[in-house]
Amino acid sequence: MTNSWDRPPPPTKGDEREDDTYAAVGRVLSHWENIEVELSHHFALYVDKMWTDEGYDLYYKGGWGTSRRVRELKNKAKKYFTGHPDQDAAESSCSQLMKAAMGFADRRHEVAHGIVRPIILFWSILQPNQLPPDEASMTFCLVPPHYQRGWIKEGAPDYIYTSGELDVLTLKLFDFLLQLITFRSRFLPNPNRLKKRV
Numbered sequence: 001m002t003n004s005w006d007r008p009p010p011p012t013k014g015d016e017r018e019d020d021t022y023a024a025v026g027r028v029l030s031h032w033e034n035i036e037v038e039l040s041h042h043f044a045l046y047v048d049k050m051w052t053d054e055g056y057d058l059y060y061k062g063g064w065g066t067s068r069r070v071r072e073l074k075n076k077a078k079k080y081f082t083g084h085p086d087q088d089a090a091e092s093s094c095s096q097l098m099k100a101a102m103g104f105a106d107r108r109h110e111v112a113h114g115i116v117r118p119i120i121l122f123w124s125i126l127q128p129n130q131l132p133p134d135e136a137s138m139t140f141c142l143v144p145p146h147y148q149r150g151w152i153k154e155g156a157p158d159y160i161y162t163s164g165e166l167d168v169l170t171l172k173l174f175d176f177l178l179q180l181i182t183f184r185s186r187f188l189p190n191p192n193r194l195k196k197r198v
Contacts, residue, residue, distance in 0.1 A: 004172045005103030010126055010160045014119030014139025021116045021140045024166035031173040032108040036066075038180045039073060039101060045187060046076035066105040074098050084187065093183060100176055107169055110151070110159055114142040125156050142166070 015021045044055025059069060077094045084090065119141040123132040142161040144151035151158045161169075 003100070003103055004176070005100060005107055007107070007159050008161075008165045008168065011119075011141065011162045011164060012126065013162075014141045015162045015164075016135075016139055018116060018140045020163040021142055021166075024161075024163035024170070025111055025114070025116075025142060027170045028108065028111045028166050028173065031170050031177070032104070034177050035101065035104065035173060035180070038177055038184070039069065042180065042184055043069075043073050043076060045184060046073070046080040048080075050188070066108075067102065070098050070101050070105070080187075090186075097180060097183060100179075104173060104176060110144065111142065111161070111166065111169075113144065113148060114159075114161070115145045116140055116142055119160070119162075122157065122160055126160065 015024075040056050040059040041050070043059040044050045044052065047055055047058060049055030049058070059073075064072070074095070077098075078091065081091045081094065117140065118137065119126070119139050120132050120137045122141065122143065123130075140162070142159075143157045144159065146152065
């Protein structure tokens with residue numbers, strides 16, 4: 001079974017303009033930051049500090065990375081849903097959302113740490129036994145840098161992205177953001193009620 005955050009198949013041609021690749025990288029990273037903001041709203045909700053600076057400060061404390069923050073978020077969500085109706089369905093949905101957050105975080109990590117290079121350098125991987133067309137020498141893609149050895153197996157990068165793959169990822173991140181917002185809205189407290197309580 002495939003997931004929406006799975007790596008796409010490699011491209012068959014590069015971006016004609018280097019700027020297209022860079023712009024697509026920027027779109028992915030900006031959309032990911034929207035995801036992070038929404039996850040912080042979830043955290044603030046689950047620790048009963050929605051609409052307060054303290055709730056968000058707790059989420060970002062200690063310079064935690066995404067995986068640590070998502071683990072903490074899952075723990076807080078479990079406690080939160082224990083005291084709320086529809087616990088089983090809500091916990092199950094939340095668990096699926098957190099799984100997706102981790103999957104998309106992996107893609108974001110690749111994009112954030114990738115480098116833009118001429119695709120011709122990887123032609124023998126993309127099109128084995130075929131000579132590259134002349135135009136391939138000046139087209140571009142995003143790949144892991146050589147020092148990220150975990151993303152390179154026997155000289156071949158685990159991922160090669162062009163603006164095409166990155167723009168699809170951007171759309172999937174936007175769809176995931178809407179899922180997070182929709183889920184949170186089911187449990188969102190009224191800020192006016194919270195002000196009266198303080």
